[in-house]
Amino acid sequence: MGGGDIAEQGVWQWLTTTEPFSYSSWGEGEPLIANGQYIIMGGRNPGDTNWHVAKQERAVPFICEWGGAAYKDYVGSAFLDDMNANGYPEIATLYTDDVTGQVTVQINDSNTSKVISTIAFGTPKQSFPKSIAVMPNAAGIQDIAVLLINYTTLKGTQEIRDAATGKLVVSVPIN
Ligand SMILES: [Ca+2]
Numbered sequence: 001m002g003g004g005d006i007a008e009q010g011v012w013q014w015l016t017t018t019e020p021f022s023y024s025s026w027g028e029g030e031p032l033i034a035n036g037q038y039i040i041m042g043g044r045n046p047g048d049t050n051w052h053v054a055k056q057e058r059a060v061p062f063i064c065e066w067g068g069a070a071y072k073d074y075v076g077s078a079f080l081d082d083m084n085a086n087g088y089p090e091i092a093t094l095y096t097d098d099v100t101g102q103v104t105v106q107i108n109d110s111n112t113s114k115v116i117s118t119i120a121f122g123t124p125k126q127s128f129p130k131s132i133a134v135m136p137n138a139a140g141i142q143d144i145a146v147l148l149i150n151y152t153t154l155k156g157t158q159e160i161r162d163a164a165t166g167k168l169v170v171s172v173p174i175n
Pocket residue numbers: 082083084085086087088089090109110
């Protein structure tokens with residue numbers, strides 16, 4: 001699907017549904033308002049997640065809409081030992097927030113569903129997550145390892161953070 005201001009210049013909407021945008025991520029100085037029909041594309045170069053405008057005949061990467069109101073791109077889950085001492089283990093969920101680009105692990109109690117903590121991984125819009133794992137460190141404290149792939153270099157890093165505090169333990173380059 002694509003978007004543009006075909007119907008009225010400067011009024012941006014999805015072409016297939018004519019819905020107005022509730023989210024936009026324009027590049028600096030964009031959108032350029034000029035004569036002619038323009039459409040939107042996502043990024044000029046690998047790793048560029050900003051939006052730009054281009055003439056219709058230009059071949060551009062496509063933009064997908066999915067999930068309607070869901071703005072989280074879920075990747076996977078892992079179990080943790082009982083952190084809040086209620087007798088039930090916790091469940092960690094790895095996702096990217098589609099609006100902020102922040103890779104996040106949210107830990108919920110598996111019985112009460114209470115959010116125990118929310119831990120940010122990586123730098124927003126710089127990498128995407130592939131997997132999550134939980135491991136005990138030498139002190140018996142649980143750490144969470146998230147495999148992050150850099151959008152530009154496509155190199156992988158295991159970013160390991162303390163499950164209780166979110167503090168960075170170590171970043172392990174895989175390449
Ligand atoms: Ca618990």
